[in-house]
Amino acid sequence: MGIKHAFDPSTLVPVPPDPPEPPLLARGLTRRQFVRTAGVAAGVAAGSGLWGPFLRSAWAKNGGLLPRHLHGGIRPFGPGTQLFHFFLPGPGAEPASITDFDGVVGLAAATGSGTATKGKGEKSSRPFEVDLRFMKGRYIGRDGKEHHGTFGFI
Amino acid sequence: MQTHDFNSGIDNGLFWTKRIPDSSVEIHLDKNRAMMRVQTIELEDYHDVVNALQDGPSKEAVASFTVHWSGHNTTQHIHDAKQQFRGTYSLGKVTVEWKAEEAGLTYETDPASTSETVFALLGRERNGVFF
Numbered sequence: 001m002g003i004k005h006a007f008d009p010s011t012l013v014p015v016p017p018d019p020p021e022p023p024l025l026a027r028g029l030t031r032r033q034f035v036r037t038a039g040v041a042a043g044v045a046a047g048s049g050l051w052g053p054f055l056r057s058a059w060a061k062n063g064g065l066l067p068r069h070l071h072g073g074i075r076p077f078g079p080g081t082q083l084f085h086f087f088l089p090g091p092g093a094e095p096a097s098i099t100d101f102d103g104v105v106g107l108a109a110a111t112g113s114g115t116a117t118k119g120k121g122e123k124s125s126r127p128f129e130v131d132l133r134f135m136k137g138r139y140i141g142r143d144g145k146e147h148h149g150t151f152g153f154i
Numbered sequence: 155m156q157t158h159d160f161n162s163g164i165d166n167g168l169f170w171t172k173r174i175p176d177s178s179v180e181i182h183l184d185k186n187r188a189m190m191r192v193q194t195i196e197l198e199d200y201h202d203v204v205n206a207l208q209d210g211p212s213k214e215a216v217a218s219f220t221v222h223w224s225g226h227n228t229t230q231h232i233h234d235a236k237q238q239f240r241g242t243y244s245l246g247k248v249t250v251e252w253k254a255e256e257a258g259l260t261y262e263t264d265p266a267s268t269s270e271t272v273f274a275l276l277g278r279e280r281n282g283v284f285f
Contacts, residue, residue, distance in 0.1 A: 106188050
Protein backbone atom coordinates (compact mmCIF):
# COMPACT_ATOMS: atom_id res chain seq x y z
CA MET A 1 0.00 0.00 0.00
CA GLY A 2 3.05 2.23 0.11
CA ILE A 3 5.95 2.54 -2.27
CA LYS A 4 7.93 5.69 -1.68
CA HIS A 5 10.21 4.27 0.99
CA ALA A 6 11.36 1.34 -1.13
CA PHE A 7 13.21 3.16 -3.88
CA ASP A 8 15.88 5.73 -4.51
CA PRO A 9 13.87 8.96 -4.95
CA SER A 10 16.07 9.96 -7.89
CA THR A 11 14.63 7.06 -9.89
CA LEU A 12 11.05 8.11 -9.23
CA VAL A 13 10.97 10.87 -11.82
CA PRO A 14 7.51 11.30 -13.36
CA VAL A 15 7.23 10.12 -16.93
CA PRO A 16 5.03 12.06 -19.36
CA PRO A 17 2.02 10.39 -20.93
CA ASP A 18 2.50 7.82 -23.64
CA PRO A 19 0.68 8.33 -26.94
CA PRO A 20 -2.94 7.16 -26.67
CA GLU A 21 -3.38 3.47 -27.32
CA PRO A 22 -5.87 2.24 -29.92
CA PRO A 23 -9.12 0.87 -28.44
CA LEU A 24 -8.45 -2.81 -28.98
CA LEU A 25 -11.09 -5.31 -27.95
CA ALA A 26 -8.61 -7.16 -25.80
CA ARG A 27 -7.80 -4.15 -23.60
CA GLY A 28 -8.94 -4.81 -20.08
CA LEU A 29 -8.57 -8.55 -20.28
CA THR A 30 -5.48 -10.48 -19.37
CA ARG A 31 -4.14 -12.75 -22.06
CA ARG A 32 -5.56 -15.77 -20.22
CA GLN A 33 -8.97 -14.15 -19.72
CA PHE A 34 -9.08 -13.12 -23.37
CA VAL A 35 -8.19 -16.60 -24.59
CA ARG A 36 -10.72 -18.17 -22.24
CA THR A 37 -13.47 -15.73 -23.20
CA ALA A 38 -12.84 -16.02 -26.91
CA GLY A 39 -12.59 -19.80 -26.68
CA VAL A 40 -15.88 -20.19 -24.84
CA ALA A 41 -17.60 -17.78 -27.19
CA ALA A 42 -16.38 -19.69 -30.22
CA GLY A 43 -17.49 -23.03 -28.78
CA VAL A 44 -20.99 -21.88 -27.93
CA ALA A 45 -21.84 -19.48 -30.66
CA ALA A 46 -19.87 -20.24 -33.79
CA GLY A 47 -22.25 -20.30 -36.74
CA SER A 48 -25.25 -19.28 -34.67
CA GLY A 49 -24.95 -15.55 -35.14
CA LEU A 50 -24.64 -15.08 -31.38
CA TRP A 51 -20.92 -14.36 -31.31
CA GLY A 52 -21.36 -10.61 -31.00
CA PRO A 53 -23.86 -10.51 -28.11
CA PHE A 54 -22.08 -13.30 -26.23
CA LEU A 55 -18.69 -11.68 -26.54
CA ARG A 56 -20.08 -8.28 -25.60
CA SER A 57 -21.65 -9.83 -22.51
CA ALA A 58 -18.41 -11.54 -21.54
CA TRP A 59 -16.52 -8.33 -22.22
CA ALA A 60 -18.75 -6.31 -19.91
CA LYS A 61 -18.52 -8.94 -17.19
CA ASN A 62 -14.76 -9.13 -17.43
CA GLY A 63 -13.86 -5.51 -17.47
CA GLY A 64 -15.74 -3.34 -19.91
CA LEU A 65 -16.87 -1.18 -17.01
CA LEU A 66 -13.39 -0.82 -15.61
CA PRO A 67 -11.59 2.47 -16.18
CA ARG A 68 -8.36 2.95 -18.09
CA HIS A 69 -5.03 3.59 -16.44
CA LEU A 70 -3.18 6.89 -16.61
CA HIS A 71 -0.96 7.36 -19.63
CA GLY A 72 1.99 8.62 -17.59
CA GLY A 73 3.54 7.29 -14.41
CA ILE A 74 6.83 6.37 -12.81
CA ARG A 75 9.65 3.93 -13.48
CA PRO A 76 10.75 2.76 -10.01
CA PHE A 77 13.47 0.50 -11.39
CA GLY A 78 15.11 3.24 -13.44
CA PRO A 79 15.12 4.61 -16.98
CA GLY A 80 14.00 2.17 -19.64
CA THR A 81 12.30 -0.19 -17.19
CA GLN A 82 8.60 -0.89 -16.78
CA LEU A 83 6.31 2.10 -16.47
CA PHE A 84 3.79 1.98 -13.63
CA HIS A 85 0.78 4.17 -14.26
CA PHE A 86 0.45 6.26 -11.12
CA PHE A 87 2.27 9.06 -9.33
CA LEU A 88 3.62 9.19 -5.83
CA PRO A 89 1.76 11.36 -3.32
CA GLY A 90 2.95 14.95 -3.17
CA PRO A 91 2.19 18.54 -4.13
CA GLY A 92 1.61 18.89 -7.87
CA ALA A 93 1.42 15.16 -8.56
CA GLU A 94 -1.76 13.75 -10.05
CA PRO A 95 -3.58 11.82 -7.33
CA ALA A 96 -6.01 9.88 -9.56
CA SER A 97 -4.89 6.53 -10.93
CA ILE A 98 -7.49 6.37 -13.71
CA THR A 99 -7.85 8.49 -16.82
CA ASP A 100 -10.89 9.99 -18.56
CA PHE A 101 -12.22 10.80 -15.11
CA ASP A 102 -14.28 13.68 -13.74
CA GLY A 103 -15.05 13.55 -10.06
CA VAL A 104 -13.81 13.75 -6.52
CA VAL A 105 -10.52 12.29 -5.41
CA GLY A 106 -9.07 11.73 -1.97
CA LEU A 107 -5.51 10.72 -1.15
CA ALA A 108 -4.25 9.59 2.24
CA ALA A 109 -0.56 8.89 2.79
CA ALA A 110 -0.06 8.05 6.43
CA THR A 111 2.02 6.11 8.89
CA GLY A 112 1.30 4.50 12.20
CA SER A 113 1.70 1.37 14.20
CA GLY A 114 -0.24 -1.77 14.90
CA THR A 115 -0.09 -5.31 16.18
CA ALA A 116 0.61 -8.43 14.17
CA THR A 117 -0.66 -11.72 15.55
CA LYS A 118 0.75 -14.95 14.21
CA GLY A 119 -0.75 -18.43 14.30
CA LYS A 120 -0.38 -19.37 17.95
CA GLY A 121 -1.08 -15.91 19.26
CA GLU A 122 2.42 -14.48 19.16
CA LYS A 123 2.00 -10.72 19.06
CA SER A 124 4.46 -8.11 17.87
CA SER A 125 4.29 -4.39 17.28
CA ARG A 126 4.79 -3.37 13.64
CA PRO A 127 4.82 0.03 11.96
CA PHE A 128 2.79 0.63 8.81
CA GLU A 129 2.81 3.00 5.87
CA VAL A 130 -0.18 3.41 3.58
CA ASP A 131 -1.13 5.23 0.42
CA LEU A 132 -4.90 4.94 0.13
CA ARG A 133 -6.99 6.86 -2.38
CA PHE A 134 -10.51 7.01 -3.78
CA MET A 135 -11.95 8.31 -7.01
CA LYS A 136 -15.70 8.83 -7.24
CA GLY A 137 -17.43 10.24 -10.28
CA ARG A 138 -17.92 9.73 -13.99
CA TYR A 139 -15.39 8.07 -16.23
CA ILE A 140 -15.01 6.51 -19.64
CA GLY A 141 -14.77 2.75 -19.30
CA ARG A 142 -12.74 0.36 -21.39
CA ASP A 143 -15.88 -0.15 -23.43
CA GLY A 144 -15.65 3.49 -24.52
CA LYS A 145 -18.86 4.44 -22.73
CA GLU A 146 -19.45 6.86 -19.89
CA HIS A 147 -20.11 5.36 -16.47
CA HIS A 148 -20.33 6.44 -12.87
CA GLY A 149 -18.49 4.60 -10.16
CA THR A 150 -16.21 4.58 -7.16
CA PHE A 151 -12.69 3.19 -7.13
CA GLY A 152 -10.19 2.63 -4.38
CA PHE A 153 -6.43 2.81 -4.82
CA ILE A 154 -5.47 0.19 -2.30
CA MET B 155 12.44 -4.28 7.22
CA GLN B 156 9.19 -4.60 5.30
CA THR B 157 7.50 -7.97 5.81
CA HIS B 158 4.07 -7.44 4.28
CA ASP B 159 2.74 -5.48 1.33
CA PHE B 160 -0.99 -5.65 0.80
CA ASN B 161 -2.34 -4.33 -2.48
CA SER B 162 -4.98 -5.04 -5.09
CA GLY B 163 -2.59 -5.80 -7.94
CA ILE B 164 -2.20 -4.43 -11.44
CA ASP B 165 -4.88 -5.10 -14.07
CA ASN B 166 -3.72 -4.26 -17.57
CA GLY B 167 -1.85 -1.23 -16.30
CA LEU B 168 -4.53 -0.16 -13.85
CA PHE B 169 -2.36 0.20 -10.78
CA TRP B 170 -3.64 -0.98 -7.38
CA THR B 171 -7.09 0.27 -8.30
CA LYS B 172 -10.26 -1.63 -7.63
CA ARG B 173 -13.94 -0.87 -7.86
CA ILE B 174 -15.55 -0.38 -4.47
CA PRO B 175 -19.19 0.23 -3.52
CA ASP B 176 -20.38 3.81 -4.00
CA SER B 177 -21.62 3.73 -0.41
CA SER B 178 -18.09 3.14 0.87
CA VAL B 179 -17.12 6.77 0.23
CA GLU B 180 -18.94 9.73 1.79
CA ILE B 181 -17.92 13.19 0.59
CA HIS B 182 -18.69 16.59 2.11
CA LEU B 183 -16.58 18.96 0.03
CA ASP B 184 -18.37 21.98 1.46
CA LYS B 185 -16.98 20.98 4.84
CA ASN B 186 -13.68 19.74 3.42
CA ARG B 187 -14.33 16.30 4.81
CA ALA B 188 -14.65 12.78 3.47
CA MET B 189 -14.67 9.23 4.69
CA MET B 190 -13.79 5.95 3.01
CA ARG B 191 -14.78 2.72 4.67
CA VAL B 192 -13.97 -0.50 2.84
CA GLN B 193 -14.91 -3.80 4.41
CA THR B 194 -13.17 -7.11 3.71
CA ILE B 195 -11.75 -6.32 0.33
CA GLU B 196 -9.71 -9.06 -1.30
CA LEU B 197 -6.03 -8.18 -1.68
CA GLU B 198 -2.72 -9.94 -2.12
CA ASP B 199 0.16 -9.87 0.34
CA TYR B 200 3.31 -9.60 -1.75
CA HIS B 201 5.66 -9.40 1.27
CA ASP B 202 7.39 -6.30 -0.08
CA VAL B 203 6.72 -3.66 -2.71
CA VAL B 204 9.57 -4.69 -5.00
CA ASN B 205 8.14 -8.21 -5.20
CA ALA B 206 4.69 -6.69 -5.75
CA LEU B 207 5.85 -4.58 -8.68
CA GLN B 208 7.53 -7.62 -10.18
CA ASP B 209 4.28 -9.59 -9.67
CA GLY B 210 6.13 -12.17 -7.59
CA PRO B 211 4.64 -14.77 -5.27
CA SER B 212 1.81 -13.61 -3.05
CA LYS B 213 -0.70 -14.80 -0.48
CA GLU B 214 -4.42 -14.14 -0.54
CA ALA B 215 -5.57 -11.71 2.12
CA VAL B 216 -8.57 -9.63 3.07
CA ALA B 217 -8.43 -6.17 4.56
CA SER B 218 -10.73 -3.47 5.90
CA PHE B 219 -9.96 0.24 6.03
CA THR B 220 -11.43 3.39 7.46
CA VAL B 221 -9.98 6.72 6.41
CA HIS B 222 -11.20 10.18 7.45
CA TRP B 223 -10.17 13.38 5.69
CA SER B 224 -10.53 16.61 7.65
CA GLY B 225 -8.97 19.99 8.32
CA HIS B 226 -8.45 20.66 4.63
CA ASN B 227 -8.05 24.43 4.57
CA THR B 228 -5.18 25.01 2.15
CA THR B 229 -6.30 25.01 -1.48
CA GLN B 230 -4.16 23.95 -4.42
CA HIS B 231 -5.14 24.58 -8.06
CA ILE B 232 -3.39 22.50 -10.70
CA HIS B 233 -3.66 22.75 -14.47
CA ASP B 234 -1.20 20.31 -16.02
CA ALA B 235 -1.49 20.29 -19.80
CA LYS B 236 1.36 17.80 -20.13
CA GLN B 237 -0.30 15.18 -17.96
CA GLN B 238 -3.75 16.30 -19.09
CA PHE B 239 -5.32 16.86 -15.70
CA ARG B 240 -6.64 19.76 -13.70
CA GLY B 241 -8.09 20.00 -10.28
CA THR B 242 -8.75 21.95 -7.15
CA TYR B 243 -7.58 20.14 -4.08
CA SER B 244 -7.45 21.00 -0.42
CA LEU B 245 -4.54 19.82 1.67
CA GLY B 246 -5.13 18.65 5.20
CA LYS B 247 -4.99 15.66 7.47
CA VAL B 248 -6.20 12.10 7.57
CA THR B 249 -6.66 9.44 10.15
CA VAL B 250 -6.33 5.82 9.11
CA GLU B 251 -7.11 2.54 10.73
CA TRP B 252 -7.11 -0.81 9.03
CA LYS B 253 -6.75 -4.51 9.58
CA ALA B 254 -5.75 -7.39 7.37
CA GLU B 255 -5.98 -11.14 7.63
CA GLU B 256 -4.29 -13.95 5.80
CA ALA B 257 -3.53 -17.57 6.62
CA GLY B 258 -1.64 -17.58 9.91
CA LEU B 259 -1.52 -13.82 10.39
CA THR B 260 -3.68 -10.91 11.39
CA TYR B 261 -2.60 -7.30 11.56
CA GLU B 262 -4.59 -4.55 13.22
CA THR B 263 -3.55 -0.96 13.56
CA ASP B 264 -3.69 1.08 16.70
CA PRO B 265 -6.64 3.51 16.96
CA ALA B 266 -6.99 5.93 14.05
CA SER B 267 -6.12 8.88 16.24
CA THR B 268 -2.56 7.57 16.57
CA SER B 269 -1.89 7.56 12.81
CA GLU B 270 0.20 10.38 11.33
CA THR B 271 -0.45 12.19 8.07
CA VAL B 272 2.38 12.22 5.54
CA PHE B 273 0.38 13.88 2.78
CA ALA B 274 -3.34 14.18 2.25
CA LEU B 275 -5.56 15.89 -0.25
CA LEU B 276 -9.21 16.03 -1.15
CA GLY B 277 -10.77 17.70 -4.15
CA ARG B 278 -12.22 17.69 -7.63
CA GLU B 279 -10.28 16.49 -10.64
CA ARG B 280 -10.79 16.18 -14.39
CA ASN B 281 -8.38 14.34 -16.66
CA GLY B 282 -8.12 12.69 -20.04
CA VAL B 283 -11.10 13.45 -22.25
CA PHE B 284 -12.64 15.53 -19.46
CA PHE B 285 -9.52 17.73 -19.15
